[in-house]
Amino acid sequence: MDKIFLRGMKAETLIGLYGWEREHPQTLILDLDIGVAEKAAVDDRIGNTVHYGDVCETLRRSLREQDFLLLEALAEHVATLVLQDFGALWVRVRVVKPGILPDVKEVGVEIERRAE
Structure with a gap:
């Protein structure tokens, strides 16, 4: 299995538990590792891999x-979308919420999922 990665992708969404967090969308930073079949490396066809531009836009x-x-x-949600909509074999998603806590550079989560 080969891997495509995206680092430092910014995306906006409404997120948080507190009322003040939900007043305006926040900018999050996403890192993704996406497992793809090795076929694209052999035949040089975009249809045999995951188009990272389409992933970002979606x-x-x-x-x-x-x-x-x-x-x-x-x-x-991100992992499910990448696996289902793009046919990825595996995905690791890291989501960072920068500057949300005083004296903490960033907080976040990281998950890994495989296609069923």
Whole structure:
């Protein structure tokens, strides 16, 4: 299995438990590792891999249209979307919520999921 990765992708969504967090969308930073079949490396065809530009566009649109209480739920949503909509074999999703706590650079979650 080969891997495509995206690092530092910014996306906006409404997220948080507290009322003040839910007043405006927040910018999150996502890192993704996406497992793909090795076939694309052999035949040089975009149809045999995951198009990372489409992944970014789809995720940004989906997150703008959704709201979440927990980073865990958002990460699960992202993982499910990548596995189901893009046919990935495996995905690792890291979501960072920067600057939300005083004297803490970033908080976040990381999950891994496999296609069933």
